[in-house]
Amino acid sequence: MxxxxxxxxxxxxxxxxxxxxxxxxxxxxxxxxxxxxxxxxxxxxxxxxxxxxxxxxxxxxxxxxxxxxxxxxxxxxxxxxxxxxxxxxxxxxxxxxxxxxxxxxxxQDIQKAFTWYAKAAEAGHPTAQEIVATMYMKGLGVGKSYGQALRWYTEAAGRGSRFSRYQLGRMYFYGYGVEKDETRGAKYYEMAAQDGQVDAQRELARYLTGLKDQPGKRVEGVAWYVKAANQGDGESMSMLACYYSDLGDNNAALTLHRRAAEMDIALSQQEYGKMLCAGKGTEVDYEKGFIWLSKAAHQHQPQSQYLLGMMYELGKGVAPDEQMAYAWYSVADLYGYPPAAEHKAAVRLRLTAAQIEEGDAQAETIMSSY
Missing domain, CATH: 1.25.40.10 (Tetratricopeptide repeat domain)
Known part of the structure; x- marks a missing residue:
């Protein structure tokens, strides 16, 4: 387990x-x-x-x-x-x-595990309190109870547990078992983030950079992304890369997107692939771009699915194949990416009935592999 x-x-x-x-x-x-x-x-x-x-x-x-x-x-x-x-x-x-x-x-017995963790938690063992809270949160070895999870995370947080403070932040931020209160949730995130809890640093950064009417908070949020990224958090690297891209610093954006992409962060796989194809911060490399866009496409990134369709249609980084282009446009269309429908229709006009049938089957195969 x-x-x-x-x-x-x-x-x-x-x-x-x-x-x-x-x-x-x-x-x-x-x-x-x-x-x-x-x-x-x-x-x-x-x-x-x-x-x-x-x-x-x-x-x-x-x-x-x-x-x-x-x-x-x-x-x-x-x-x-x-x-x-x-x-x-x-x-x-x-x-x-x-x-x-x-x-x-x-x-192996998750119910007995819970029993003994609970005894330790009742006696004041902070890590046991964290685990008992998590087991209540997920319903592992005991019935799911947000109320009990809140109780035990609160106990452990009072004993200095940064993980529990992060979890309390999530519960208040999203309203798990309590009335939703983003401000209170952010305070718990900050407590945990100040203590080095990387998930809390990332979520606090996400919250602060989302306060569009408070520019100063955005700067503070980016600083928290930096702290989390320096601890190896891929999602924070990805968000920082987007920030540098907005500033026009393609070299920094490329480096961070590559690092995050290698950590399997779908957004960065997509953005890194796009940068390779566009030659931003690097030389144009369609073949390498195709590889990274493929990874992102298989992680449900509709823009990447659409771009794969274009690359198959135009023969960029891959041999031209309008049937595969049609299949990828179909997948992107099913995922709701607006430009895909028009391109799918245009390519469809150039295919035979047999190719259309096979392209539909390929799209279904792609979808079923997710």
Whole structure:
């Protein structure tokens, strides 16, 4: 199952922080563990775990998870996590939720995953609160409930979770389980964006640049696109490229559209293809332009579908083929791109009945591949 939240390689590492009120020998063993002296730490940790100490049980579970001085064994990890979790160890409860979610050492069971995440969330574990909120939001392992999602995102946001602040922004911005309030949503976006949450930076930028009657906000929004793009966000690169294009800076626009296109951003695949065909910021390259427009066309970009029709009709970057031109014009027309209908009709006049029938079939094949 795809992780709800964070990469599995980080889950347990984030939890390895000593709990207070442990016995002195165990304190020493944990210190050795944190110094990666696993061989020296293992005897005490194992001994205390067998005596029922939940902290030791949790550390022993980690050693089995990572194979630290013991053979990697997810089943043993799950058993020791369960012993600690039953005693109220919050980190173990969260970890056990993760094991059930991934099916590591236990049968994969999203309902049990939710149960253990929820126990950790109730005990104040912020990441568990984020995950529980997301599970309520999506209806995973529990009935969908925007109200509960709002509750848990709010709890986690209060503990500093930038992801939860971003999610709260989305809920208020789009009215998921609450009255729609774009201003309040934008405030949550800004809180998360200030803390480096890339999705929040992009959405805040989208909101601010959309305030047409406030030019100063547009400039602020572009600055947030820059921050998100610098973190590798493809959509922000694409929007920045459009901004540079509007300013007439074709070199900057081309570079950003190329980077975003390579990240599978459909709009940039289209715009990069168009720039290659027009020779903006680069030499004219119809063949390469055709490739990128094809990628965009298969991502439901109607202008790209229309342009492919033109390239087939004119033989630009591809061998002339009026039947294929007719097929692509038909697809663009079905997607509601106005110029496509006229071109489709013009090409149709030059085709035989058999070619028209085959072109219609090709258009259906293209549509069915989406």
């Amino acid at each position: 795809k992780r709800l939240w964070i990469a599995s390689s980080l889950v347990f590492a984030l939890l390895l922080q000593p709990l207070a009120a442990t016995a002195a020998p165990l304190d020493d063993a944990i210190a050795l563990y944190n110094q990666k002296q696993y061989r020296e730490a293992l005897p005490t940790i194992r001994g205390e775990a067998k005596k029922g100490d939940s902290t030791a049980q949790w550390y022993l579970a980690q050693m089995y998870y990572y194979g630290q001085e013991v053979g990697q064994n997810y089943a043993e990890c799950a058993q020791w996590s369960f012993k600690a979790a039953e005693q109220g160890n919050t980190k173990a409860q969260y970890g056990l939720g993760f094991l059930y979610e991934e099916g590591l050492g236990v049968p």
